[in-house]
Structure formats: structure tokens, C-alpha cells
Amino acid sequence: MEDDVRRLLAAQRYTEAFERLMDLCQDKVFRLAVSILRDRSRAEEAAQESFLKLWQALPTYDGRAAPSTWLYAIARNTCLATLRSERYRKMQDIDGPTIDAPAARAVAGDDAHVRELLERLPDVQRRVISLFYMEQRSVADVANLLGLPEGTIKSHLHRARRELARLMEGVPR
Amino acid sequence: MNDNDPMTCVDAQDRILQRLDGPLPEHNEAALDAHLVACADCARFAEQQLDLDTRLSLVMPPVKLGADFRAALRRRIAAEPKQPWSNVLPDYAHLAGCAIAMTVTVGLFPAYTSIILTVGTITTAFTYLAQTMLGSALDEMEVVG
Numbered sequence: 001m002e003d004d005v006r007r008l009l010a011a012q013r014y015t016e017a018f019e020r021l022m023d024l025c026q027d028k029v030f031r032l033a034v035s036i037l038r039d040r041s042r043a044e045e046a047a048q049e050s051f052l053k054l055w056q057a058l059p060t061y062d063g064r065a066a067p068s069t070w071l072y073a074i075a076r077n078t079c080l081a082t083l084r085s086e087r088y089r090k091m092q093d094i095d096g097p098t099i100d101a102p103a104a105r106a107v108a109g110d111d112a113h114v115r116e117l118l119e120r121l122p123d124v125q126r127r128v129i130s131l132f133y134m135e136q137r138s139v140a141d142v143a144n145l146l147g148l149p150e151g152t153i154k155s156h157l158h159r160a161r162r163e164l165a166r167l168m169e170g171v172p173r
Numbered sequence: 174m175n176d177n178d179p180m181t182c183v184d185a186q187d188r189i190l191q192r193l194d195g196p197l198p199e200h201n202e203a204a205l206d207a208h209l210v211a212c213a214d215c216a217r218f219a220e221q222q223l224d225l226d227t228r229l230s231l232v233m234p235p236v237k238l239g240a241d242f243r244a245a246l247r248r249r250i251a252a253e254p255k256q257p258w259s260n261v262l263p264d265y266a267h268l269a270g271c272a273i274a275m276t277v278t279v280g281l282f283p284a285y286t287s288i289i290l291t292v293g294t295i296t297t298a299f300t301y302l303a304q305t306m307l308g309s310a311l312d313e314m315e316v317v318g
Contacts, residue, residue, distance in 0.1 A: 030238045051246055052249060052253070133234075139194055139195070157194060158190040161226075
């Protein structure tokens with residue numbers, strides 16, 4: 001499928017190439033945006049923005065990277081720019097809830113609790129572990145979406161799991 | 174470390190985490206299972222990680238975009254202002270190229286100037302027509318939504 005996209009881009013059949021890329025990648029781009037922005041509606045907006053930028057940039061495609069890799073880089077930059085914007089920061093609650101050990105144990109079975117713990121992970125670990133499950137455990141897909149080597153993804157995954165387990169137990173650092 | 178060395182708890186916990194990414198080689202699975210039978214701490218770690226893995230997969234399902242995403246995107250693309258230069262530049266480039274080709278050819282073969290100009294003009298008109306028709310067809314395809 002990706003070879004089809006390359007062929008269409010080389011032939012300057014941009015509309016077809018764009019539609020094929022959307023078929024291949026639109027949900028992955030959305031999940032990438034969700035993992036970075038942590039909000040579905042913001043992620044959908046960022047996904048739209050990413051595809052719009054892709055549409056505008058299609059004539060400049062030089063074939064060095066795979067079309068999907070190029071798209072994911074556009075999407076990452078779009079999401080990170082959104083994240084950095086002042087207005088976005090003001091709309092986010094930066095200080096997450098504090099969780100003491102007894103409360104953590106009491107609600108250990110609560111999915112909301114798992115979400116709260118995820119929010120306490122460093123950004124890159126949270127993104128990696130979120131994408132890993134959203135991409136149905138494909139390390140390769142996560143690596144491609146985040147533009148990182150697979151070994152790095154696994155390293156972040158392991159650190160995130162250890163940290164989550166420590167947070168669930170309420171063990172101090 | 175070879176297969177006969179007893180597995181350390183550090184190695185065991187690494188293997189437990191690796192197993193959550195994907196299956197381990199068979200000999201590593203056997204060595205890990207043997208360690209877990211003998212080590213209560215690592216067995217507890219494995220159970221904890223498995224439980225966490227289950228919770229995480231429930232909390233983060235593979236989300237998808239809504240059905241109206243593409244329609245909304247197409248409306249947005251259609252509303253984008255067109256770049257005027259991108260429309261007329263191919264025409265100018267084509268005409269300039271034909272003019273340069275005719276000029277060079279006349280310069281090389283001055284005795285055939287009238288023939289060159291006649292053939293060149295007809296060729297220019299024909300290729301310009303073909304380019305315009307092709308461009309119109311592509312423009313129609315690009316008006317999405």
C-alpha cells in the first residue's frame with residue numbers, strides 16, 4: 001500500500017495519494033495525537049491540522065522517507081506545537097491529583113486510578129505506553145509513530161511499567 | 174550468562190517485562206518459569222505486571238476517528254485559498270520552454286527559420302491544449318467533497 005502511495009506521489013496524482021494515506025494512517029495519526037494531547041477533541045483537531053499540512057506539502061515530497069513516516073513527523077510536530085502553545089497550557093490542569101498509599105490501594109481496581117497514575121509518568125513514557133496499547137502491542141508501530149528506535153521504545157515501556165507498579169503500591173522513590 | 178547459570182532476580186524481572194512486549198525464546202521462557210517457581214518476590218512482580226497489563230489494555234483501547242472526520246477535512250481543504258502562482262506557473266514554463274527551443278533551433282538552422290517557426294508554433298499550441306485539458310481534468314478530481 002505504501003508503495004502505491006509513493007508511485008502516486010511520483011506521478012503527481014496527489015488526490016489519490018492523499019486518500020490512500022488517509023486510509024492507511026488516519027487512525028494512527030489520531031492515536032498519536034491522543035497519546036500526546038491526552039484529549040480526544042484536541043487530538044481530532046490536531047489530526048485534521050496534520051492532514052491539512054500534508055495536503056499542502058504533498059508536491060514537495062522528495063521520496064527520502066516513507067510517506068507514512070513523513071506524515072507521522074508532521075503530526076508529531078503539530079501536536080507538540082499545540083502542546084507548547086500558551087493557551088493550551090492554561091486549559092490544562094498541570095498539577096495532577098496527589099495519591100497517598102492507602103487511597104491507592106483502596107481503589108486499585110479502578111480504571112480511573114490507572115489513568116491518574118499514567119498522568120504521573122514522564123511524558124515520553126506515558127506516550128509510549130499509551131500508544132503501545134492503542135496500537136495493539138505493536139512495538140514497531142509505536143516506534144514508527146514516535147520516530148524512535150524499537151529498542152528505545154522497549155526501554156521506555158519497561159521503565160513505565162516499573163514506575164506504574166511502584167505508584168500503584170505507593171512506594172516512595 | 175549461559176542457560177545453565179541460575180537466573181538472577183534482575184534478569185527475571187527484565188524477562189517478565191520483555192514477555193509483555195512479545196513472546197520470549199523458548200529456553201528463556203523455561204528458565205524464567207523455573208525462577209518464578211523458586212522466587213516469591215519475582216512471582217509477585219510477575220503477577221503485578223500481568224494485572225497492570227490487563228488494566229492498561231482496558232484503559233487504552235485502539236481508538237478511532239469518527240465517521241465525519243473526512244467530510245470535515247474535505248470541507249476545510251476546499252475552503253483553503255488557492256495559490257495563484259501554482260496555477261499559472263506551468264503555463265508560463267511551457268510557453269517559455271517552447272520559445273527557447275524555437276529560438277535555439279532557429280539559431281542553429283537559420284535557413285529553415287520559417288519551417289521551424291511554423292512547426293514550433295503548431296507544436297506549442299497542441300501541447301498547450303493537451304496540458305490545459307489534463308490540468309482541468311486533474312482540478313476536477315482535486316475538488317473533493
